[in-house]
Amino acid sequence: SFYELRECRKRVLIPLIRARLKAKQEQLSKAKENRNDGNGDWIVPYVDTLLDLELPEQRKLEEDQIISLWEFLSAGTDTTSTALQWIMANLVKYPEIQERLYDEIKSVVGQGAEQVKEEDLERMAYLKAVVLEGLRRHPPAHFVLPHAVKEDAELGGYTIPKDAIINFMVAEMGWNAEIWEEPMAFKPERFLNSGGGGEASGFDITGSKEIKMMPFGVGRRICPASGLAMLHLEYFVANLVWQFKWRTVAGEEVDLSEKQEFTMVMKNPLRAQISSRN
Structure with a gap:
């Protein structure tokens, strides 16, 4: 069922989101110690833009919301790349x-x-x-x-x-x-x-x-x-x-x-x- 598929995706994606958040926080902490912004010339991953996003009610996105936005991205890129091949x-x-x-x-x-x-x-x-x-x-x-x-x-x-x-x-x-x-x-x-x-x-x-x-x-x-x-x-x-x-x-x-x-x-x-x- 779609519900079971959704739960399976959550089990896969939530650990990845949390791991990326932890790595990002460590990167910013080191950047403060070195007195730079921590961005450099790196390409910003899509998930980082979601972690940084502030909603109008001045809060961060919840994990479920990040997964939903990932699904939009995946649905668009996977179908297009498949059609292209x-x-x-x-x-x-x-x-x-x-x-x-x-x-x-x-x-x-x-x-x-x-x-x-x-x-x-x-x-x-x-x-x-x-x-x-x-x-x-x-x-x-x-x-x-x-x-x-x-x-x-x-x-x-x-x-x-x-x-x-x-x-x-x-x-x-x-x-x-x-x-x-x-x-x-x-x-x-x-x-x-x-x-x-x-x-x-x-x-x-x-x-x-x-x-x-x-x-x-x-x-x-x-x-x-x-x-x-x-x-x-x-x-x-x-x-x-x-x-x-x-x-x-x-x-x-x-x-x-x-x-x-x-x-x-x-x-x-x-x-x-x-x-x-x-």
């Missing part, structure tokens, strides 16, 4: 897609550009199509948070009784052969306009117009960071392809088998041979 795995497996993406990036930023910037992304329709296809074919979460119905309801000829728990099969939505042509194939062009100009189709991933897939959920309970996740995925994919050529390791093939962990990860993590494009 799946996308890059398909770009390694299908080099023709990778080269088409590279050509688009070059046409937008120019040959001598050091990196792809955020403002460049909106002009890269194929990049967005690659990311959308990655989320359709390999959604990091195969389920969203469960819901319950308030009263008896009829749906598709079935009776859904009051208080029944409802789960949405996110992956199966994106693999529905009645909606998607060749649903198990990785075809980013399905998200481009059919006119042949290469423009983005304006696909609505939020589900406000229609629901063909829902990697972030839909409606009022949609992932609040879906926009940020799309930005991160487009930015990282663009720069990884712009800077490096990705190939399969000699004698190996990319294995797209799945394994259920916190998210749906690659059973055999991606191994690739990369070389600088510069």
Whole structure:
């Protein structure tokens, strides 16, 4: 159950939080003895910002609150990194897609550009199509948070009784052969306009117009960071392809088998041979 999972996380995280707090206090104590602020040029860990945070009622965060904030961070980073690995795995497996993406990036930023910037992304329709296809074919979460119905309801000829728990099969939505042509194939062009100009189709991933897939959920309970996740995925994919050529390791093939962990990860993590494009 979710309660048991929460308690398990507390047992793991609370000792780590307390250990970090103790180390931080010792660091500040030594800094006072040496008459400096103890910060130096160190990168500040995320947990330190939570330990230092003062609430409006002039108190520190409680351990439960720190764990909740950690869960927000973990939920965002784990799902995004999982989606990124799946996308890059398909770009390694299908080099023709990778080269088409590279050509688009070059046409937008120019040959001598050091990196792809955020403002460049909106002009890269194929990049967005690659990311959308990655989320359709390999959604990091195969389920969203469960819901319950308030009263008896009829749906598709079935009776859904009051208080029944409802789960949405996110992956199966994106693999529905009645909606998607060749649903198990990785075809980013399905998200481009059919006119042949290469423009983005304006696909609505939020589900406000229609629901063909829902990697972030839909409606009022949609992932609040879906926009940020799309930005991160487009930015990282663009720069990884712009800077490096990705190939399969000699004698190996990319294995797209799945394994259920916190998210749906690659059973055999991606191994690739990369070389600088510069």
